[in-house]
Amino acid sequence: MAVKFVKICGITVPEQGKAIAQLGATHIGVIFFKKSPRHISLEQIKKIKEVVPKDTKVVAVTVNPSEETVEKLLNIVDMIQFHGDEKIEFVSKYPEEKIIKAFRIKSEEDITRMKPFMEKGYKILIDAFKEGKYGGTGKQINPELAKKVVNSYEKVILSGGLSPDNIENLLNKIKPYGVDASSKLEIKPGIKDIQKVEEFIKSALNFYKKGKEGEPVNKTD
Incomplete structure (x- = not known):
């Protein structure tokens, strides 16, 4: 199993x-949503993009943006993560290789909402549901529910309360396409504990490298 997606978010x-x-890390996440404590400006996003190696993709996370905002972000970053209530009609204006659609899930009924995006081939990120919050809460996702989503579609990225302490167990249990972590790796919102990040990435890479011997690591998927 090649490394496909190990994202550290909220940089x-x-x-x-x-x-x-x-x-x-295969992907670095930045937040462009003013209600988030990790929100940064377009200028700050540019500065991060400039120093990150080209084989690591920068993903801008945004919530219910306008088309104008999406275009501005795509002029800077590699990918957009829609983390709000965006509909397929809006998201399908953009190529699947540049988009991640996030869902905060609390029941199997939420899988139905994902199907139009799955049919178009978009990467799906699943996060824990918390009323009135669009992510970054540190709340852990229900593993059984996450497993059902992963079993129904190949390109599912697991997030929601992932940490160095639980990542190995959750990966072995759920086996997602990728993982995304933020708040459990922080000293404070937006500032990471690099030791925790290193432990987390090491565990994730070890899991994804367990596949066929000699299969190449792909950092650009």
């Missing part, structure tokens, strides 16, 4: 973005 400092990429 606010260029130096941390560069260091985390060098530790092996």
Whole structure:
């Protein structure tokens, strides 16, 4: 199993973005949503993009943006993560290789909402549901529910309360396409504990490298 997607999200400092990429993260996440404590400006996003190695993709996370905002972000970053209530009609304006659609899930009924995006081939990120919050809560996702989503579609990224302490167990149990972590790796919102990040990435890479012997690691998927 090649490494496909190991994302560290909520980066606010260029130096941390560069260091985390060098530790092996395939994707670096930045937040462009003013209600988030990890929100940064377009100018700050540019500075992070400039220092991150080219084989590590920068993903801008946004919530219910306008088309204008999406275009501005795509002029800077590699990918957009829609983390709000965006409909397939809006998301399908953009190529699947540049998009992640996030869902906060609390029941099997939520899988039905994902199906139009699955049919178009978009990467799906699943996060724990918390009323009135669009992510970054540290709340752990229900593993059994997450497993059902992963069993129904190949390109599912697991997030929601992932940490160095639980990542190995959750990966072995759920076996997602990729993982995404943020708040459990922080000293405070937007500032990562690099030791925790290193432990997390190491565990994730070890899991994804367990596949066929000699299969190449792909950091650009």
